[in-house]
Amino acid sequence: MAEFDPEAIRVVACDIFGTTVDWRTGVAEQVAEIAAARGVDLDAGGFADAWRDRYPPSMQRVNRAERDWAYLDTLHRESLDELLDEHGVAHAFDDLARQELVHTWHRLPAWEDAVEGLSRLRDRHVLVALSNGGFALLTHLVKAARLPFDAVLSAELARAYKPAARAYLTAAELLDVEPARILMVAAHAWDIDGARNAGLRTAFLERPREKGPHRTADRAADVTSDLAVSGFRELADSLGC
C-alpha cells in the first residue's frame, strides 16, 4: 500500500461503540437503574461486559450467512434474553423492560475528547459515523450525544457487518469516493484490519478504559495502522485540522 498522505483523505469515517462513545459506562449505568427499579441486584458493569462479549459471535453468524440479516437491536435482544436466563433474573424483566434494556445502546455518553475533536475534523473533511449499529440506533445516539457528523452510515445499509469488506465499500460507494480516500478511525484491531483489507486508510484510536477497570483494551503496539492516536483531538492535529 502506498505511503500514507493525509492530503489524500476526503472522508473521516468513525466507529462509534468504544471509539466515539463509552458504551460500558453508559450501558452499565442504565442497566443498574432499570434493574434497581425492578428490585433486582445486579453487577451492572459485569453485565455490560457479558452482553458485549456476545456481540462478535452474534454478528459473525450473520456475516457467515448462518442466518439472514438481523439488526444489531435484534442481536442485542437475543443475547440479553440468554443473559437474563443465565443470571436467573428472567422473571423480573418483561418484554417492555427488555426493550428498555436494548435501548440503552441507543443513548451513550461521548468520550470527553469526541465532540471537540470531531468538530475540528469536520471543518476539513466529510465526517461520517460508520458503525455496526442500525441506522435508527445510530441516528438516535449521534443526536443524543450531539456528535457533529455530516452523515450517518451503518452496516445496515450494506446488510453486512464490519469487518466484512462490503460494509466499508458500501460506505465508499454511497459517498462516491475511492476507498483509499477514506480514513477509518476505530479503537478495535478487527475493525482496523477489516478497513485496511477493504482498501481504506486507517487510524487506530486507543481507548484504554473502553472495557472497564478489569479488562485490557486493544493497544496501539499490537495494531497495524496508518496512524495511531490517543483521541480525536490528536487525530485532528495529525490531519492538520
Place this chain on the structure above:
Amino acid sequence: MAEFDPEAIRVVACDIFGTTVDWRTGVAEQVAEIAAARGVDLDAGGFADAWRDRYPPSMQRVNRAERDWAYLDTLHRESLDELLDEHGVAHAFDDLARQELVHTWHRLPAWEDAVEGLSRLRDRHVLVALSNGGFALLTHLVKAARLPFDAVLSAELARAYKPAARAYLTAAELLDVEPARILMVAAHAWDIDGARNAGLRTAFLERPREKGPHRTADRAADVTSDLAVSGFRELADSLGC
C-alpha cells in the same frame, strides 16, 4: 386518515431542492460563472429552468423500470448533454466542464429561513433530509449549506425516486418509525401526494420564488396536506418547537 396530531410526529423529513435550498439561484449563478470562464454567453436562469424541467421525466423512466436505477448525477449529466447540444454550445464544454456543471447541484444556498427553522425543529424531532439527490450529493450539499440535519436519507437508499412509495417507506424502515409518525415537508404537490399515499403526514411549504420570476411555483391552495406553511420558522411554530 386520522386527524393530524403534532404530538404523534417523531421525525420531520425535509425535501431539499426547492424546499430547503434555492436550486434556481444556485445553479444559475454557478452556470453563469462556468460559462463565462469559457467565453460562452448563456441565459443562465433559463438554462437552469430547462435543466430542471428534464428532471421529472428522467426520474419517471427509472420509477417505471424503463431503465435501471441511475443516480441523480447521471440523470443530470444526460439532460445536460442534451441541453448543451440544443443550445449549440456543446463544443465549449469538455468532460471536466460538464462534471463541474453537474456538481453545481451539490452546492446550493439555503433559503434564508432554513437554518434557523431547522435548528428549532431538531430540538424536538429527529430531523432528516429526504431527497431524490444521491447520498453523496446530499451529504456535500447539507455540509456546505450548514443545514443541521440529524441524518441524511436519499432515494438512492431505496433505489426508487420519490414520489414512489418505496422511497418514503425505506426512510421509515431505516428510522424504525411508523410512516404516520413522519412529517414530510415539501414545496411540491407531487412530493406531498407521494408521501400521503405512502402513509406519511405532510406539510406543504410554499416557496413562491422557487421557479424564478417568470414561472409559478406550486401554491398551498392547490395542495392537499396536513399543514401548509410559508417557511421553516412557521413550521417550527406549528409544531410547538
